[in-house]
Amino acid sequence: MSSTSSKSMAQPRKPSNYNVLSMQQSLLFAESLKDLKNLRTQLYSAAEYFELSYTNDDQKQLVVDTLRDYSIQALVNTVDHLGSVTYKVNGILDESVNKVAGLELQVSCIEQRLGTCQKYVDRQVHSQQSLMLEFPKHHKRYLLPAGETLPVSGRTVLKKHQWCSLDDGDEWHQFKSAVRSSIRDSPSSAIRYMSSHLPIFCDLQIL
Numbered sequence: 318m319s320s321t322s323s324k325s326m327a328q329p330r331k332p333s334n335y336n337v338l339s340m341q342q343s344l345l346f347a348e349s350l351k352d353l354k355n356l357r358t359q360l361y362s363a364a365e366y367f368e369l370s371y372t373n374d375d376q377k378q379l380v381v382d383t384l385r386d387y388s389i390q391a392l393v394n395t396v397d398h399l400g401s402v403t404y405k406v407n408g409i410l411d412e413s414v415n416k417v418a419g420l421e422l423q424v425s426c427i428e429q430r431l432g433t434c435q436k437y438v439d440r441q442v443h444s445q446q447s448l449m450l451e452f453p454k455h456h457k458r459y460l461l462p463a464g465e466t467l468p469v470s471g472r473t474v475l476k477k478h479q480w481c482s483l484d485d486g487d488e489w490h491q492f493k494s495a496v497r498s499s500i501r502d503s504p505s506s507a508i509r510y511m512s513s514h515l516p517i518f519c520d521l522q523i524l
Contacts, residue, residue, distance in 0.1 A: 342409055349402045356398060360391055 367384040374380055 346405045
């Protein structure tokens with residue numbers, strides 16, 4: 318039990334949040350830059366030390382060989398640190414780019430949903446407006462006063478304009494009787510008259 322618990326405690330916990338992971342990467346990047354600054358200080362100190370050693374020591378060849386080995390190792394460490402810093406910077410940039418791309422995709426999805434909702438609302442409003450329209454349920458008829466017939470000349474004076482409903486049965490029968498009698502008297506004049514004056518007016522007075 319103790320071994321398993323120690324192993325579980327030794328394993329690092331994985332970051333459960335993007336902000337925690339980003340903070341850890343920022344700290345690692347800052348530590349890498351700090352190591353580079355320390356490396357520069359160490360190189361300056363080593364250069365001063367080897368300068369004094371070369372001046373004061375009799376074994377100059379040994380000092381030169383040691384300086385060469387140290388310089389090569391310092392150069393390798395510097396390149397290694399630069400590569401590590403570059404890799405971490407690229408990782409941070411890639412994650413930032415991926416995050417921006419994800420946000421753009423979310424914004425695009427939201428815009429598409431808003432467009433769909435707007436189209437649905439417009440369609441519903443249009444359908445409601447079309448249902449609310451009321452059209453007049455009247456029919457146009459051409460009625461003559463009782464006892465009058467259509468003239469042969471076709472000249473009339475319109476005195477009253479009226480919308481007539483189909484419920485006026487007596488007037489409708491009077492109109493049919495007047496038209497039939499006029500057609501029997503002069504069919505051609507009645508047809509010309511009705512074709513030129515067949516609208517929405519109800520009462521006529523013959524000149």
